[in-house]
Amino acid sequence: MHPMKPRLVTVATVQRITPACVRVTVQGDDLADFVSLDPDDHMKLAFPAAGEAAPALPMWGENGPAWPEDRPRPVLRDYTPRRVDTAARTMEIDFVLHGDGPASTWASTAAPGQHLGILGPRGSHVVEPAFDWYLMLGDETVLPSIARRLEEMPADTRAIAVIEVSGPEEEQRIDTAANAEIVWVHRGDASPGSTDLLERAIRALALPEGEGFIWAGGEATTLKPIRRHLLNERGVPREWASFSGHWKRGVADHDHHEPIED
Numbered sequence: 001m002h003p004m005k006p007r008l009v010t011v012a013t014v015q016r017i018t019p020a021c022v023r024v025t026v027q028g029d030d031l032a033d034f035v036s037l038d039p040d041d042h043m044k045l046a047f048p049a050a051g052e053a054a055p056a057l058p059m060w061g062e063n064g065p066a067w068p069e070d071r072p073r074p075v076l077r078d079y080t081p082r083r084v085d086t087a088a089r090t091m092e093i094d095f096v097l098h099g100d101g102p103a104s105t106w107a108s109t110a111a112p113g114q115h116l117g118i119l120g121p122r123g124s125h126v127v128e129p130a131f132d133w134y135l136m137l138g139d140e141t142v143l144p145s146i147a148r149r150l151e152e153m154p155a156d157t158r159a160i161a162v163i164e165v166s167g168p169e170e171e172q173r174i175d176t177a178a179n180a181e182i183v184w185v186h187r188g189d190a191s192p193g194s195t196d197l198l199e200r201a202i203r204a205l206a207l208p209e210g211e212g213f214i215w216a217g218g219e220a221t222t223l224k225p226i227r228r229h230l231l232n233e234r235g236v237p238r239e240w241a242s243f244s245g246h247w248k249r250g251v252a253d254h255d256h257h258e259p260i261e262d
């Protein structure tokens with residue numbers, strides 16, 4: 001667990017890295033002691049309320065957050081610290097532009113000088129690098145975490161990533177020293193979270209020998225049959241699999257703590 005310290009940061013640069021993904025680099029002295037020990041870490045981003053230049057941030061006490069009573073509460077959404085440089089006091093965050101919702105809308109018009117709040121990460125779930133192989137799977141919302149993990153993996157680690165995006169224009173170059181196989185799944189014009197393409201790709205996958213660990217993230221409903229398949233049909237122990245519903249079709253601000261199992 002990490003101490004909870006609400007942070008205020010300023011947008012430094014905005015870069016459209018693919019047609020549907022914006023990389024926002026934020027900076028601020030508050031990042032000097034930011035801790036993210038695992039690529040699966042997530043933080044709550046606080047977006048300024050209408051009419052506010054910067055989001056209100058809470059004081060953190062024993063009973064959790066105490067929000068200022070004289071200011072509107074900011075919208076909060078979960079995002080991944082894609083790349084952090086505490087010496088330079090910067091952080092990159094990759095936003096999927098999915099066309100709806102306050103976070104995606106904010107990212108689509110983000111500009112240098114704007115402000116964001118950061119709450120968390122509350123803690124890091126670090127998995128020992130003791131497994132024979134690692135499987136990472138999901139859609140573009142988990143791509144920041146997958147890419148960071150592949151970049152940070154020790155050389156020659158056996159890794160497989162299966163990533164669903166709309167098409168080749170959404171694939172990202174990932175530099176890794178791992179012994180990695182990266183499979184891109186294209187859903188074409190289908191809506192995100194509406195197909196079983198990822199499940200079919202996983203069913204077709206030959207897993208390496210030995211014991212593996214799985215990280216999965218993406219649309220909550222589509223992950224369920226994948227989890228069932230990997231745990232029940234492939235025999236992966238449930239404690240060696242981490243599934244996170246990063247979002248859910250038709251639900252704003254989906255709670256990723258909602259279990260993926262039936």
Ligand SMILES: Cc1cc2nc3c(=O)[nH]c(=O)nc-3n(C[C@H](O)[C@H](O)[C@H](O)COP(=O)(O)OP(=O)(O)OC[C@H]3O[C@@H](n4cnc5c(N)ncnc54)[C@H](O)[C@@H]3O)c2cc1C
Pocket residue numbers: 041042077078079080081094095096097098100101102103104105140141142144145192244245246247248249250251252253254256
């Ligand atoms: C641990 C964790 C880490 C995450 N990391 C990232 C990250 O690094 N980058 C990132 O882009 N997202 C990330 N997400 C997902 C992100 O939090 C959600 O997509 C969130 O719903 C976006 O908020 P919003 O305000 O844009 O939309 P909301 O207001 O939450 O939702 C509005 C509508 O948009 C739909 N929707 C939400 N997300 C998507 C999507 N991706 N595609 C299509 N429709 C969608 C909802 O179903 C709803 O109908 C992460 C989520 C979790 C739980």
